[in-house]
Amino acid sequence: MLKKSIQTLPSASFALVMATGIIATASQLQGFTFVxxxxxxxxxxxxxxxxxxxxxxLALFxxxxxxxxxxxxxxxxxxTIIASSCILGTEYAQAKSAYGIATMFWVFAGVLWVVLVYTxxxxxxxxxxxxSPETGMNGSWLLLIVCTQSVSILGGVLSSHTLLQTDAVLCxxxxxxxxxxxxxxxLIAIDLYRLLFFPMKPEEAVPSYWINMGAAAITALSGITLSKGIQGHAVFGDLxxxxxxxxxMFWAMGSFWIPVILIMDIWRYAAKKxxxxxxxxFWSLVFPLGMYTVCSWRMEEVLPLPFLQSIAKVFIYIAWAAWLVTFIGMxxxxxxxxxxxxVSNEN
Structure with a gap:
């Protein structure tokens, strides 16, 4: 039975780590230390x-x-292996100040990025x-953005706390x-083309479309993190x-996607039963909720408007509920x- 479970392990299993890690970060930012x-x-x-x-x-199959x-x-x-490594590494850097461990996660993720993305x-x-785009395209393609931006975020966090050359990490x-x-x-253009010009079946309205929002939110968070490192920098300051x-812009884009995907979910589960x-x-749904929470909280660093953190204070409860329900289901x-x-694994 164990061998069968290993053989059918879903390719996106590490989305569990991504979702748990980003919600842990959101909880820390808002002062929920125990959680x-x-x-x-x-x-x-x-x-x-x-x-x-x-x-x-990998060894057996x-x-x-x-x-x-x-x-x-x-x-x-x-x-998701790349993104989860960076998210866990970011947790070590920000919550534990364990920059050596975080650097190892960053290097590991960088090597995996080259191998997995190009393969x-x-x-x-x-x-x-x-x-065709109708059957081959879905929200999981946006993981190309998520894994890339996760490398950027951890690098931005480590740029002033690593034994590696600071300017090289920042670059x-x-x-x-x-x-x-x-x-x-x-990719979002192709994704929209698929959504707008091909029929949508209930089995195709998968939870991974939430990554459309999550990819925008993590791009916004990457920019926020990076802006702190390049502000006033001799080489990169002009950017x-x-x-x-x-x-x-990407925070706005992430916000735009939330009602769209909610409508798709209501159509799938309520209208189409x-x-x-x-x-x-479903972990691909939980992760974007946590990422949007963190992004909205941190957005006030570049756009000082108090209502942004108020949004995050609401979304943290939605993210907790989604994580708990999904974890119980798992x-x-x-x-x-x-x-x-x-009973076999769900892919």
């Missing part, structure tokens, strides 16, 4: 258990993993049979931010106003797999 501490240590457990399972899957990495529908799920792109570009973070901005513009403007049951993709699913081995 933040509990989620931080839980997140360490989640990360290392999932990492062991992923390594086991290498052809399956590489084949899945080349799939338009699922390949981007592996990029995915090469696999999808070069394969002969390809799906990599700035380049990652700019790349993430361009990727968002390109401060641009980065600040991009942060505001799609069964509401746990699937691993535990129930795991219990069913233990007592009824015929």
């Amino acid at each position: 933040s501490t509990v989620l931080f240590w839980l997140n360490n457990l989640f990360f290392f258990v999932l990492l062991l399972l992923f390594i086991a899957r 290498f052809p399956t993993v590489t084949a899945e990495l080349r799939l338009h529908e699922k390949g981007t799920g592996f990029l 995915f792109l090469a696999g999808t570009i070069l394969k002969r049979q390809k799906p 990599i973070s700035l380049l990652a931010f700019l790349l993430g901005v361009m990727l968002y513009f390109m 401060y106003s641009f980065v600040k403007a991009m942060s505001i 799609w069964p509401l049951k746990y699937e691993a993709a 535990c129930v699913q795991l219990a069913k797999q233990v007592f009824n081995p015929s």
Whole structure:
């Protein structure tokens, strides 16, 4: 049974770590120290258990993993490993001041970014049979932005607290931010084309479309984090106003997506009676809620308007509720797999 569970481990499993980590950060920012501490240590457990399972899957089922990495529908799920490493590293840097550990997470994530992103792109570009945007495109493609901006954020946090060359770390973070901005513009256009010009079936209105909002929010947070490092910098200081403007624009873009995706969810579960049951993709819904909470709280650093943190004070409760419901659903699913081995993992 364990071997079967390893074989069918969802590609986006590390979204659990992403969601837990960002909500821990949101809790810390708003002074909920106990909640933040509990989620931080839980997140360490989640990360290392999932990492062991992923390594086991890679060793035992290498052809399956590489084949899945080349799939338009699922390949981007592996990029959650990159984002989760950076989010956990950011937790170590900001909550524990453990900059050495955070630097190791950043380097690990950077290596994974090169390997996974280019392997995915090469696999999808070069394969002969390809799906149409109708079946091959969904919100999980925006994980290309999420993983890139997570590298930028952790680099921005570490730029003045690492043994690595400060300007080099800041430069990599700035380049990652700019790349993430361009990727968002390109991919969101394709995503909108799919949504607007192809029929939507209930099974296709998946929770991963929430990443449309999450990718915008993490881009805004990346800009906010980076702006603190480049302000007044001899080389990058001229870009401060641009980065600040991009942060505001992407926060607005993230806010725009919330009603759109809510309408899709209401249509799927209420109008079309799609069964509401746990699937691993629900962590892709929880993460954007936590990211929007953190982004709104930090936005006041570049746009000093008190109502922004008021928004975050509301969203923290929504994010907690979403995390708790999804976590309970995951535990129930795991219990069913233990007592009824015929139940398989949801991808």
